[in-house]
Amino acid sequence: MLIDTHAHLQDPAFNQDRKEIMQRAKTAGLEKIICIGYDYETSVEAVQLARQxxxxxxxxxxxxxxxxxxxxxxxxxxxxxxxxxxxxxxGETGLDYYRNLSSPEEQRKAFKEQIKLAHELYKPLVIHDRDAHQEVLDIIKKEKAGKNEGIMHCYSGHLPLAVELMKEGFYISFAGPLTFKNAKKTQEVAARVSLERILIETDCPYLTPEPFRGKRNEPALVVHTARKLAELRHKTEEEIAYITSQNARRIYRIKD
Known part of the structure; x- marks a missing residue:
């Protein structure tokens, strides 16, 4: 059984066939899906879907x-x-200096506020990091962001950074780009970091894995990321499914 640790099921891209998508996820062997908010409204929708x-x-x-x-x-x-x-x-919180849709100052403030929120509620953090690796690490260390552990979503950094992040209490999550032919750096990280700290995700409807790249992503397609990870780690797909699911249950504190 697999767990998709990062999906946006509330996205309008799924409005026409959300129930069918959920059924395909079950058929593909998914036991849990973690639905991630990205603003207040979508966070409310994520909770509504979790109740449904x-x-x-x-x-x-x-x-x-x-x-x-x-x-x-x-x-x-x-x-x-x-x-x-x-x-x-x-989450997902963090820094994104690729698009800068909010100013760097606004991003840093929101990041730190959500770290405090996670501390107050004793919950882990889900972090988005794009073109801001060093600053994200600096804030994590200064604010003790890994106090309740956390996840580096759709990891895109190099191996030494992953090692530092794991020391701070973070898990490293891989999405569809792990399957891309030109993703050598990401594949090296996935091949070498501790298996006890690896997660898999879709980030659907985005980041569709090969061989469906260019089409809408959905939770069922996380099996392709699991398959690539199994290849890189010289494990069976069943072993990778078990390991990553146990990791997901541990970090998200899922008991059922």
Whole structure:
């Protein structure tokens, strides 16, 4: 059984066939799907889906793209929302200096506020890091972001950084790009980091793995990332499914 540790099931791309997608996920062997919010509204939707589907859990937070929306009022709303028992982490938060849809200052402020929120609620963090590796690591260390552990979503950094992040209490999660032919750096990290700290995800509807690259992604396709990871680690797909699912249950504290 597999766990997709990072999906955006509330995305409008799934509005027409969400129930069918959930059924295909079950058929593909998924036992749990973690639905991630990226602003307050989508965080509410993630919780609603977690209440609707017993195999879904929610993560609530504000993405660095939307950091400018994290007012004091929204932060208070997120705090209340995050106390729901179906919410297993805070995020996705972090820094994205590729698009800069919110200013770097706004991103840093929102990142630190959500680290505090995770501390207050004793929940792990889900971190988005794009073109900001060193600064993300610096903030993690300074703010003790790994106090309740966390996940580096769709990891794109190099091996030494992954080692540093694991020392800080973070798991390293791989998405569809692991299957891309030109993803040599990511594949090297996946081949060498501790198996006890590896997770797999889709980030659907984005980052579709080979051989479906260019099409809409969905949870069932996480099997292709698991297959590539098995190849890189010289393990069977069943072994990788078991290991990554146990890791996901541990970091998200899923008991059922």
């Amino acid at each position: 589907f017993p195999e879904v859990y929610a993560v609530v937070g504000v993405h660095p793209h939307d950091a400018k929306t994290l007012s004091t009022g929204v932060l208070a709303q997120l705090y209340d929302l995050a106390r729901d028992p179906r919410v297993v982490a805070i």
